Amino acid sequence: xxxxxxxxxxxxxxxxxxxxxxxxxxxxxxxxxxxxxxxxxxxxxxxxxxxxxxxxxxxxxxxxxxxxxxxxxxxxxxxxxxxxxxxxxxxxxxxxxxxxxxxxxxxxxxxxxxxxxxxxxxxxxxxxxxxxxxxxxxxxxxxxxxxxxxxxxxxxx
Numbered sequence: 001x002x003x004x005x006x007x008x009x010x011x012x013x014x015x016x017x018x019x020x021x022x023x024x025x026x027x028x029x030x031x032x033x034x035x036x037x038x039x040x041x042x043x044x045x046x047x048x049x050x051x052x053x054x055x056x057x058x059x060x061x062x063x064x065x066x067x068x069x070x071x072x073x074x075x076x077x078x079x080x081x082x083x084x085x086x087x088x089x090x091x092x093x094x095x096x097x098x099x100x101x102x103x104x105x106x107x108x109x110x111x112x113x114x115x116x117x118x119x120x121x122x123x124x125x126x127x128x129x130x131x132x133x134x135x136x137x138x139x140x141x142x143x144x145x146x147x148x149x150x151x152x153x154x155x156x157x
Contacts, residue, residue, distance in 0.1 A: 005056060006056055006128075007056045007057075007059035007060040007063065007128055008060075008125050008128050008129065009056070010045060010054075010056050010057055010059075010060040011045070011060045011063070011064075011121045011122075011124050011125050011128075012121075012125065013044075013047075014041070014044035014045045014060070014121050015044075015118050015121045015122070017039050017043075017044040017047075018039065018041070018044050018114060018117050018118050018121070019114075019118065020036060020037070020038070021036045021037060021038030021039065022038055022039065022040070022044075022114035022117055023038035023039060023040055023043075024040065024107060024108045024112065025040075025108050026040065027039065027040055027042070027043040028040070028043045040104070040107045040108075041064065041103050041106075041107045041117045041120065041121075042061070042103050042104065042107070044117075044121075045057055045060050045061050045064070046061075059128070060124065060128075061103065062098075062099070063124035063125075063127050063128055064103055064120050064121065064124045065098070065099035065100065065102050065103060066099055066124075066127070067120055067123045067124055067127065068099065068102045068103060068105075068106045068120060069094055069095065069099040069102050072091055072094065072102065072106075073091065073095065077106070077109065079105055079109070090105070106120070
């Protein structure tokens with residue numbers, strides 16, 4: 001598969017969309033005064049569709065789901081407005097489903113930021129490029145137009 005038609009390209013495009021505008025609790029929001037359309041993470045991956053239309057979109061979403069699920073399992077975040085028991089029940093259901101449905105839960109968290117959405121995409125790109133998880137989850141700076149793997153590797157302090 002060419003890199004132009006890959007889940008990595010889908011994720012790089014999603015980063016560009018998220019950087020233009022990010023939104024919670026809805027697929028997209030267009031501000032007619034500024035002309036800016038903001039999208040949620042799924043909206044950025046699917047290009048405003050309600051589900052994956054291509055295998056590349058599906059694979060990109062699955063990579064994001066796995067990273068989010070791993071963070072949730074490792075108690076790096078909780079779903080707000082739920083009791084600890086409901087959080088654990090939801091986490092168990094997400095594990096059993098292989099992570100389906102965790103992207104909106106993560107996207108819509110009260111304390112969520114657009115930088116964290118972009119970070120999930122960057123980590124998913126690394127996962128797809130390297131074939132496995134990475135140990136260093138710090139924010140990664142790279143040019144989304146670049147095809148160089150070096151641009152995707154975590155920077156060491």
